[in-house]
Each structure stands twice: as structure tokens, then as C-alpha cells.
Amino acid sequence: MKFNFWYVSSLSISLIVAIPILTVFTSFFQDTSNYFEILKQTFFFEYIFNSLTLLIGVLFLTFVLGAGSAYVVSFYQFPGANFFKWALILSFAVPPYIYAYSLFAFFENYGTAFTILKYLFGDGEYNKHIPKFSGMFGLILSISFSLYAYVYILARSSFLYQSQNLIELGKNLGFSKFKSFYSIILPAARPAIVAGLSLVAMETLAEFGAVDFFSVNTLTTGIYNAWITFDDLAFANRISFFLLLFIFILFLTENLSRKKARYHLEAKGGFKKKEKIKLCGAKSLFAFIFCFSLFFLSFLFPLSQMLYWTIKFPENLVGIQITDLLLNTLYLVSISSLVLLFFALISNYGNRVSNKKTLNALSTLSISGYAIPGVILAIAFITFVAWFDENLIKALGFLSIKKIFIGSVLGLVIVYFVRFYSLAFNGIKSGYEKMNISVDESAYLLGYSKTKTFLNIHIPYLRNSLLFVIILISLEIIRELPITLILRPFNFETFATTAYISASEDLLEAAAVPSLCLIIIASFFILLTSKYILRDNDE
Amino acid sequence: MKKISILSLILSLILSTFAIANEVNIFNARHYKADAELYDKFTAATGIKVNLINGKSGALEKRMIEEGADSAADLYITADAGRCGAFQAKGMTQSGLTSSTIKSSVPKNFRTSHWVGVAKRARIIYYSPERVTGAELSGMSYEGLADPKWKGRLVIRKSSNIYNKSLVASLIANNGKKATAEWAKGVVANMARPSEGNDRAQIMAVAAGEADIAVANTYYLALMLSGNKGAEQQEAAKKVKAFFPNQDGRGTHMNISCAALVKGAPNKANAIALVDYLLSPSAQEHFTNNTFEFPMIAGVSPSPLVVNNLGLDFKQDLKTKVSTYGKNQAAALEVMTAAGWK
């Protein structure tokens, strides 16, 4: 058998991704339990109960908000509809933990809500009447308002591609608008919505910053606590088994739904540009109020809370090295996207030219990293490097390699790679899928070599996909918290870590400046992508 | 070409981690701007560069443990003796954090040869003078928090919080685990709401009338009174008074911010120099005026906000060694969890 470059490179990528995942399992099978049974029982059920409550709450809210807004925006014409179309995805710029800071700060005793009431109505006992959003309820709200856009984007694109026939069918059968919505439109978009909800669910289970801030114990923080605080790997093992079970189900659901969603998209028989229904009067006002409230609550509210703090406590602007933070963030973003794109391109190209089933299976394995929470990936990475160093490098008499990987940008980039490889891989894959393999073959037949085909045909064709992937990766890394927190080098902060560190020391107002910067930069990146996310006159 | 540039990039990343300099590496779990300012002053005075990695104590400890002997960590700075004690118990610290400055300025109760307190705080009771009478408070102790007369009137943060763990650990050291388990049940029964929020939120709950008494650290009230948290909280803080418990007995529960000398520290001498510097009168004054903690050394006064509103004249518990906090931590969490303390 000849040396197959594509096979070897795909194998190595999968291996890099598999290492931390395998470490999670293997290290958990060392039994070092020294913890108390009673605690375990209590915590264990609390973790599962909390994770389930959180999941159900978030899924319900994101479904209502995401599918509802997508429906209104794609089927109806009302004042501001075109603005809300893209404004609603700005909520991506506010990570759940920053939303949590805003929510808590606004409603706490003597918080922003109190200040507003006092300003409007003078002194009074307002604290008792201001609802408190902390703990589980606050957490559900924070995550939902930050993540509903996943459902919104996928549902919207599915609604847009629904053939006119389907909607006319509803009219034909004499259905009311509501009945058409839930018995025709919604079921047709189900795969897309399920895919969006599974993404939300995975992100919810992986969420660290907001969960930590509201100190709600979920399975993920449970593993973190059991592993980090109590060194109880056996307990961590038990929790992670459940977590991975959850995740495995979600991963499968998401993949299957995506395939179905694609199938639905391809069946574009009878597709013609839909005429949006023009709303007027009270209905139009209702649609506007719904979308505006969503936009306000998900984006304007956290933005203004952070802005308010920045103005109220300007002393926090002193001493914060915004340029350094920006450069650090951009440094991470550029190296990571470069590495991710490079490997995702190689792997996709390899799959394309060799078209082997084993390669396809390997790439499915290598995109599984995104389902594993960042906290767990980061710790697993450290554990693996330490083990590898101890048992192989030192045993062979070499210098320790720990410093190269732990607390270095290299280590960070590797773990980002594991976590975000699926973004890069799938982004490029979906670009490639739109181009028949015969396009490559015609290029060969026109005299282009494989390299020339790649450089002169593929790269220009994939340009938009590549750009889109870079921006997606950037957005994720800008918001990323636990991996950066655990693995970053000395004197190296990003907006996310600065905000988190301040918040964890009860200095929420100091967290405002980095949070504000993060929201602004992320919004900028989102506006760059909105064109690709929301294209609707394609094909 | 792309490959080569990536290769050189990776190479430069690797090389940069091997740079050697006159420095001290701190794993820092205290994130006050004031601390960072002190480190800058230290660098200006000695030429020793301070490298910081900020994070939550758990993650920092885990990273040091995994990095093992190869860790660049010199000092681990964190709030709470319980953490330093537990970290020492894991064999992650080394002895030798002794210097003439340390010996002469830090009371024995607040240091071991592995770690040293650099600032003090007390965990005390806050009350609403409108709703709590002097008679009710008279002779009040931590043990008294379980008294049924406080039913529905008490707020305190979660059991997972290190300050609570250390407080309960000290109770276990003094009263035994069994008695403390009963006590924890009483405390939970008295809670006005399930535990949530940080120490400052507990004080504000008393100010807002959600509860009558709260347990929180000393510096939080001063922080609110300073106006650094805004005018509303400054006003709120004025509605709450501080009470130092156990004055008739062993004294008020004390805790420290501590610096631990990490095992295998590559810059041990610099680490000790930095601790010495943190214990200098000017650094201590900087602490007291910015973080509103109590100074560790004699001859430096706490912030006027602390002196005027909390008072200085209280009996500190110097009998319970802070080094026991770490030892009893697991037991503390166990009794709290068993009592249903969230």
C-alpha cells in the first residue's frame, strides 16, 4: 500500500481531537475516591436535576423566541422587519456570562432598576418590588437570550426555503394562520429547528461562565468541582458519564437533523420567492413589539447596562490595557483561524480527492470536539500533557515539554483547535458540497494539475466560505472563556478573561469595560457575517 | 510558503516560553486593581518583573499540580487561609517562606513556614438597627446564629463559598463536628431565603429589608460606604450596622489573604522579596485603603471607613489557628450539605 498523504493527515487531525476526549475517559477510570458518599448522592442528583431543569427551560425559551421571531420575520412585512432580520442575530455578541452580569446587576437590591425608579419617582422602598433574577431562573434567561439566535437563524433559513405550495396548501385547506403555522410550516421546518435546538442544548451543557456566576451546579461544573476542588476522579467519572450520554444524544440528533434539513432544502420543487404578507394595524404593531422587545432584551439591555457602568464608574477605564487586550484577542484569533483553516482545508480536500469511507468516518470523529465542554477539554489537555511528559518524554531522558503546551499560546491554539475544528471543517465542507466533483475533473481535463485546481479553482470558489469560517471562529474565540482562562500564559488576558476575573471578585462594574469592548467587537464581526448568515435571494 | 510561516510562528512561540529573566511568577486568585498597582511598585523598586496568571483558585491549583515540578509558579496568592492550608496538604508548597521581616511582622497564628498572611479580614454579623434590638444582639456569637429567634431573619451565602467553609471549619475545631452539624441545621432553618449571591448581596438584603441579619466579611461594608459601588449602595450601607461576634469568648473569626511558596519555585528569593515588600508599611497602607482589609502588621491603621464604621476595638480569635481551616474544610462542607445548606 502506498503512503497516502490524505489518509495520514486526516488520521492525525482526528488523533489530536481524540486525545483530550480519550483522556477524559481514561483518567476517570482511576479510582481515587476520598470523598464522602453523602455529599456525592446529594450533589449527584442536584447536578442532574439542575442540568435537566436548565436544559428544559432554555430549550423552551429559545424555541419560542427563535422560531417565533423567525416566523414573524420571514412571513410578514411590517415596519422594521428588514432591520430586525439581521438585528436579531446581534444577540450572539453577548455571551451568556455577560448577559448574566447585566441581568444580576440590573435587578439586584440597589441595582440599576432601583436607581432608575429612584430617579423617576424619588426615594422609596423599591427593592421589595423589583423581581430578582438570580440562580436558576436568571441562568435560564441569560443563556436563552444569548443563544436563541441559533434557532432563529436555522428556522429562518428553513422557512425561507419552504415552497410557496406548502403555504398555499394551508390556505387551500382553509386553515387559519395559526393552524397553518403549527400544522404545516412548523413541521416542515422541524429538522432545522431541532438542529438549532441541539446546538443550543450543547452550548448550554458546556456553558461555564454564567453557570459559575449564578453558582448553579450543573453536570459540567460538577465535573469541574469534583475534579479540580476535590480531586475525586471516580465521582467526576460518574458525572461525566451522564454528561457525555446527554451530549452523545444531542450530537446524534443534531447530525441527523442537519442531514434531514439539507434534504428538505434540496427538495426545492416549486420554489419561488415568497410574497410576504403585509401586516397592518394592531397586528403590525404586535409583530413590531415582539421583535423589538426581543432585540431590546437580548442586545440593547446588556449593552446599555455595560455602557451605563462604564460611564458611571469611569475610574475603571484607567489601568485597563484595552489595546493589549485587543491585540491579545486578535493574536489568538488570527493564529487559531489560520491553523484551523489550514487543516480543515487539507482534510476537506483530502476527502474530496480520495473519496474514501474511512476518511469520512475519521472526519466525523474529528468534528466531535465541539460537543465537549471547553472546561473539560482544557483540563483533559493539561492532564494528558502531564501524563505524556511524565511517562514518555522524561522516561526517555528529554527535557520536559510541559511548558511548551501548558500556559502557552500553542497549547491554547491546540485546544481551540479541538473545540472549534467542526466549525472550520463544516464551513468549508458546505462550500465544497455546492461544487460538483465534475468541476474538479473538468479542470484536470482542461489541463490544470491537482495543485493548480486547488489554488486556481477551489480557493477562489471557497473564498466566501473561508471568510465566513474565519469570522465564525473569531466570534467564538472572542467570547471563549474557560479554555482561555485555564490555559493562558502569564500576563495574558483577553476581554473575556478580564471581565470574568473582575466579576468573580465582586467587581462587576470593573467587568463592564472589557464586556463592552467584547460586545462591540463581536457585533462588528457579526455584522460582517450577517450577509452570509442571512442570504435569502440565493438560487 | 504557508507551511514555513506557520512553522516559524510555532517555533517562536516555543522559544518565547524559555526566556529567562529576573522575575517572579505569581498564580493569583486575588484580582484587585490595588494588588496590580502594588506589583508595579515592587518592580519599580527592585527591578524584579512580576508575571501574573489570574484565575479562580481551583483552576490555578489544578494547573500547578499538573505542571508539577516543571511549574513556573513561585507564589500562589489567594484569599483565605483554608485554601493555602489545603494546598499545603496536597504537598504543593514548600517551607522556607521565612525572613526576618515575616517573622517580626506577622503574628504566628497567621503564618506557617509554607505560607504567610498578607492582610486580614474578619467574618462578622451585619444587622438592621431598625429591626434588631441591642438586647437581641447582646452576647451574640456565631453559635447563636442557630438560635430559633432568628427564624426567617438570617441571610448567608452558599455552602460552597470558601469563607463559609473556613468559618464552619473553625467552628468544628472549637465545638466538634457533631455539634457543628446540629448548628448547621439551625442556621438553615433560620434562613430568610435559600443562599444566593455574594457577601455584598447579603448586606444589601438586610438594607433592603429582606432579612434582619447577615454574615459577611468586614471589607464589604467599607467598600459600599466608600461610594466605589455607587451612591445607592453607599446609602444602603448606612442602613446596616456591623457586629463583632464571640467577644465574650474566643473572639471574632479571622481570616487572611495569603501568599504560599510553591514547591519547586524557580525564583524563590524573588518570591520572598515580594512577600517582604507586601508586608512593608507602605504596601500595607495601600491594601487597607483600597481593599479595606485589616493590615497584617502593627503600626498601620485600617482605612478610616473601617475604623469609623466598623470599629477597631474588637477581640480577634487568635486561639483558633488559621491553619486548621484547611484541615477541616471537607468536614465543614459535609455538615453544611447534610443540613441542606445550598
Added chain:
Amino acid sequence: MNNNFLEIKNVSFKAGGKTKVKNVSFSIENKGDIICLLGPSGVGKTTILRTIAGLEKIKSGSIKLKDKILSSAKDHIEPENRNISLSFQENSLFPHYTVEKNIHLGAEAKKLNGKKKVSPKKIIKLLNIEKILSKYPHQISAGEAQRVALARSLVTQPDLLLLDEPLSNVDQSFKEEIQVQLKKLLHDLKITTIIVTHDSYEAFYLGSKCGVILNDQLKQYDDPYNVYHFPNSVEVVNFLNRGILIPAKVTGENSLENEDLGTIKGNFIKHYPKGSDVKLLLQPEDLEHDDKSNLKLEVVDRKFRGTNFIYTLKTTTNHLIPVLVHSHHIHQHQVDEKFGIKRPIYIDHIVCF
């Protein structure tokens, strides 16, 4: 030493690990010849083109172009070095370039050193794609895309042009015109071409030779006239579907006997001993209509084809015989009516199996 332009010898064509067509040999004698490969879909015609183009490898036999080995068990010249052009059935245009750029890219990629350049303009005009030059592939129809792909292939002046169902998406009304133009163009440019199609009329018109591929074999490779009139197997007859086989008994050197039609005379193309039972190929033009004849069969169907009618007649043994009648023939026979067949029946060449 032979001087065939393209020679394929004992090649088994494989795609995706499966053998599609076994042990094929055929050749194109002269530069500029056009041949057609005919067969039902899925039979492996496309695989043959892909293999000749170098997109698939072979394990046995050889493919030679101008006496140079392109593919064999040992050798494989990469597609980009073959100067063979393949126009795919599906859209293979570069999606991110305009039609014009697509066409020009072909010419740019191949250095047409020393070759007489064909003017792309001429080809563009000929294929009637002037109006869509500035459009992108996703904005044009499938038929247009096929013509653009054809243009892209033509401007490169390949040694060998392979066309996979080139007109499958072209409107029927436009198809014949394009066929004429295409044939003329290929002839003018002297481009040797293999065209794959499932449409036998197209193959008969365009190809100087036709290959019929059935059941993983190249059944017949011959002039279109011969393929039609002298099919070499029952399978080819069935595939062309323009005649039927009826049972008959050989009664002499140049006669046979059928139960319904009686004596049929003509020239056997193959000798059968007297008394053998054979299946006789009857094509629509073999029988003639004659109202006065006493040989009458029942009409079960009538197809109007513009220039003619094709009647389907049922024999007593339930065989359905096609008979072609000029369309000016005034009185028409309805279904269920009787239809007279002129006797004696004489068939110029008798094909039996």
C-alpha cells in the same frame, strides 16, 4: 503496427470498485471521426468516457491515443496531461466564474502553442450562447449549461473530445438544429469525438460508428446502418426497440414460414439449415400495407409520427408487429379494424436468431 487514432484493447472499465463494462475493445481509425456509444442509463457508458479521460484507472488491457499508451495496467497518464476533453452530463462549470470566463479558462489552461486557434467567438455564436456570456452558471438553464460546457471543451482543441449526453437537457425543438451544427463544427475542426447517448437517433445521426453497450459488454460496434439493419444479438434488437422477433421455420435457401404471415422470402445474412426454428426480426419497414390483400391482421395501436404512421398489428399468436405507412396514405385504419398486408412478403436481408 497499426495506425488507428484511438485504440482500446481488452479493457475492463471500473468505477467505485465495481466492474461496469468487461473486456472492451474498439478503435477509432482516423482523426476527426465521430463515434457514438449507445446504451441504457447506468450501463457504464460514462465510466468508459471517464476512463479514457484518465479519471479512472484500469487494471488490464490498454488505451492508446496516436500510438501512445495513455492507460494500461502499469501506465497512467494524468488527465491534465492527456489533452482529452470531457464534457460532463451534470453541470461542471466553475460556479464562481461567468460563462465567458469559463469558456476562456479552458483556452488559457491549455497552452495552444503552435496550434491553429479556433475563434471562441465562432463557437459561442454557433452554440447560441452569446446572450448569456456575462451570467453565472447558477443563473442559466441546464441546457444552456451543457452548451457552455461544450464550448469550453471545444475551444481547447483537444485531441479527443468526449461528450456525455451532450444534448440531454436541450429542448427538443432546438435539439435537431444543434445536432446538425455540432456535427458540422466537429467536422470542420477535425475533432475526434466520442459521444455517449441513450438516444439511438442521435447516435445514428452523429456517429460514423456506433457501439451498443448492454449487460456489461460492448455488444456491437459498427456503422449505424449495420447496427440498425444487422443487429448482432437479441439484446441489441430489444434495446433499439424498432422491430420484433417472431417465430419462423426455415423452409429453403431464401425462404421461411410464419404461422400468420405465411411464406417470407429474402436473403439470409447467415445460413440456417432447412427446417430450423428461428426468430425472425421484423422491422416496421419490412411489411407493406395493401388493402386488397387477404392477409389481414387486427390493429391494436396507431402512432402518428408526422411523416408516417406506425401501426401495431396483433397476430393470432399474440405477437405485436409494427408496420410503417406513409402519412399521406388517405384512409386510416382505426383500432380493432383489420389491416391488410401485401403479399408476397419479401425482405431484402433476413436477420434471424
